[in-house]
Amino acid sequence: MSTAQTPLHKVQGMGSSHSGTGHFWHERVTSVALIPLSLWFLYAMLGLAGTSEVTALQFLAHPWNALLMGGFVCFSLWHAYLGLQVVVDDYVHTAGAKIFLMLLIRFSIIATGATCLFAIVRIAAL
Amino acid sequence: MAENPQRPMSTVRPLSPHLTIYRWPVTMMTSITHRVTGMGLSIGAIILAWWLVCISNGPEGWQSFHAIMDTPAGLLVLFGLTWALIYHFFNGVRHLAWDLGYGFDKHDAERNSVIILALSVIGAVAVFASVWTGHGGYLQ
Numbered sequence: 001m002s003t004a005q006t007p008l009h010k011v012q013g014m015g016s017s018h019s020g021t022g023h024f025w026h027e028r029v030t031s032v033a034l035i036p037l038s039l040w041f042l043y044a045m046l047g048l049a050g051t052s053e054v055t056a057l058q059f060l061a062h063p064w065n066a067l068l069m070g071g072f073v074c075f076s077l078w079h080a081y082l083g084l085q086v087v088v089d090d091y092v093h094t095a096g097a098k099i100f101l102m103l104l105i106r107f108s109i110i111a112t113g114a115t116c117l118f119a120i121v122r123i124a125a126l
Numbered sequence: 127m128a129e130n131p132q133r134p135m136s137t138v139r140p141l142s143p144h145l146t147i148y149r150w151p152v153t154m155m156t157s158i159t160h161r162v163t164g165m166g167l168s169i170g171a172i173i174l175a176w177w178l179v180c181i182s183n184g185p186e187g188w189q190s191f192h193a194i195m196d197t198p199a200g201l202l203v204l205f206g207l208t209w210a211l212i213y214h215f216f217n218g219v220r221h222l223a224w225d226l227g228y229g230f231d232k233h234d235a236e237r238n239s240v241i242i243l244a245l246s247v248i249g250a251v252a253v254f255a256s257v258w259t260g261h262g263g264y265l266q
Contacts (some may be wrong), residue, residue, distance in 0.1 A: 046257065051265060
């Protein structure tokens, strides 16, 4: 036997990570999406700095801005999840702590994202 | 590494990655900073969520956000997040360039590490300076 891999494992090409290059690729895709979204976010934050709550409400209630803010939030949090996973993979070496931290990160990210999206929709509906 | 009592101290060799032995190359600094800013920005996402919730709560919500973030400590956090976002942005673009095979030469990487560190500080100061000199708030 020249290899320890089963034919199925070989054809899937996933390697020892069990997820292939998926993590690497999604990290890159989200970072490319975040280039224009971060520039828009900076433009929005600078433009809203020192203004009133009415200005912020009107700005975020505009469909384009609501969509861009939603996109920024989703891609940022997805990117953050992938990045934090690498940190846990690098420094946490016991299975129990790893599972606990990854669950904590996943739930926190989903809770933060859901809160942001709900607030964006609520602002648009006000 | 476990100490071996039978081994003389002179042959106890340091283990990789030699964090405490060698002078830090600037590329190592930028790599660690990328990770730290990424973790900081993950916490920053919670502040963004809080800000959006406050706006959706109307005038009282807006005031409750500013009551905390307009303090020196709050502004320091906002400045840190601004710098972290700008740094992570520039260094992230550099990572994408590296993935495409550009700028990975040792001397290029060292030079653009210094450029990115400088640009991120200049960028963050520029953002705050433009607000303090009345150039922000143009969406009003």
